[in-house]
Amino acid sequence: MATMNMLQAINNALDIAMAEDEKVICFGEDVGIFGGVFRATSHLQEKHGKARCFNTPLVEQGIIGFANGLAAQGSVPVAEIQFADYIFPAFDQIVNETAKFRYRSGDLFNVGGLTIRTPYGGGIAGGLYHSQSPEAYFTHTPGLKVVVPRNPYQAKGLLLAAIRDPDPVLFLEPKRLYRAAVGEVPEEDYQLPIGEADITKEGTDISVVGWGAQMEVIGKAVELAEEQGIACEVIDLRTLLPWDADTVVESVLKTGRLVVSHEAPLTGGFAGEVAATIQERCFLYLESPIARVTGLDTPFPLVLEKEYLPDHLKIFEAIRESVNF
Template identity: 75%
Template sequence: MAKMNLLQAINNALDLAMAKNDKVYSFGEDTGSFGGVFRATSGLTEKYGKHRNFNTPLVEQGILGFANGLASQGSYAVAEIQFGDYIFPAFDQIVNESAKFRYRSGNEFNVGGLTIRTPYGGGIAGGHYHSQSPEAYFAHTPGLKIVMPRNPYEAKGLLLSSIFDPNPVLFMEPKRIYRASVGEVPEEEYTIPLGKADVMKEGSDITLLAWGAQVEMIEKAAEMAEKDGVSCELIDLRTILPWDIETVAKSVTKTGRLLVTQEAPLTGGFASEIAATIQDRCFLYLESPIARVCGLDTPYPLSHEKEYFVDHLKVYEAIKASMNY
């Protein structure tokens, strides 16, 4: 075991993947020269050469077009988009090419070796162009997998699973905790299955569901609520496409209440999909309406980030409202 922050865990996963298979390639804006803006790929060029970890032009559509081509020829392409906010020029390549490659050929060819890494979310005073959480845009697209880890241990295991998964994966990294989240991580290779949620703590009164950096918020809110005598069950969804409906439904059947939190704006967010599905599955077991604690329906503000941010206090207030319904 070694102490790693989330960035180091990601770098370690890439290192292990590139050592394991010489068809694993890592690339993106500045990833080859100095490890990218967050230094996630530091040291990989020196270790594996400029042909394995390299810079691309500052053209997101081009990065994904190249990545699709590379993956279609049997390589494992790990493409970095510098910020989740910058992924939209590549939207067409991802949803119309990556996601549909296998389907349109009747499985004669595919881009299953593609992994798209990108940092997402706020809390770093990045303003409206460096703080977005765009996962819901892609969750509407069959053919993709979407993974969002909560800590270093999860990030390493999930990234190794993503790189070698036979489907294209969008791997979204919570940049707010890149260096803030530190934990014990095995130095050897290990994987965490995609599509399986993690029941972090069992409880009997309410289910709290989150993914990525928001898991920290439900943990803190649960500590506050339990001082009031509320028993909280905590679930990290890990993968939002496909998402683990059975685990969540089983939990809500037991607790009778569900609170879902996301950094992204309320309207059209993935929390809405979860709420609709669980309401359909668990309607007769619900003791209160399913709660969504989300970002606001406005561009992510710089000067009012603290007011916008979905923190543990907002989650705690929603827990109380649900319990007192």
């Protein structure tokens, strides 16, 4: 075991994947000698050569189009979009090419070896263009997988699983946690299952669901709830597409209550999908309305970032109101 932050865990996963399989190629804006804007790919070019870790032009559509072509020819590309806010120029390539390539060809061709890494979310005072959480746009796209780690251990295990997965994976990295999240990580190769949620804490009174950096915030809210005698069951989805509905259903059948939290705006956010599914499958067991604690339906602000973000106090209040309904 070694103590790593999330960036070091991601770098370690990429190093292992590249050492194991010469078909694994990393590229994106400034990922070569510079190591990317956050240094996630530091020293990979030195170790594996300029042909396997290199810079691209500043053109996101081109990065993913190039990645699709490489993957279709049997390479295993790991493409980095420098910030998730800038993934939208590549949106057409991802949803109309990456996700559909296998199906439009009747499985004669596929780009299943493709992984797209990108930092996302707020908490760094990045303002409108460096703070967004666009996961819900992509969970609406059959043919993709969407994965979000919450700590260094998950980041390494899930990224290695994503690179080796037979389907294209969008790997969203909570940038607020890049250096803030530190933990013990096995130095050897390991994978965590894609599509399986992680119950981080068991409880009987209410289920609280989130993913990524929001899990740390949920943890603080749950501590406040426990001081008032409320036993929370906490679930980290880890994968949003496909998401582990069965684990959440089983939890809500036990607790009768559900709070879902994410940074993205309320309207159209993935919490709505979770809430709708649980309402369909657990309706007669619900003791209170399902609550969503999310960002606001506004562009992501700079000065008012703390007011925008769903913090531990907002989540605690939702837990308390649900239990006292």
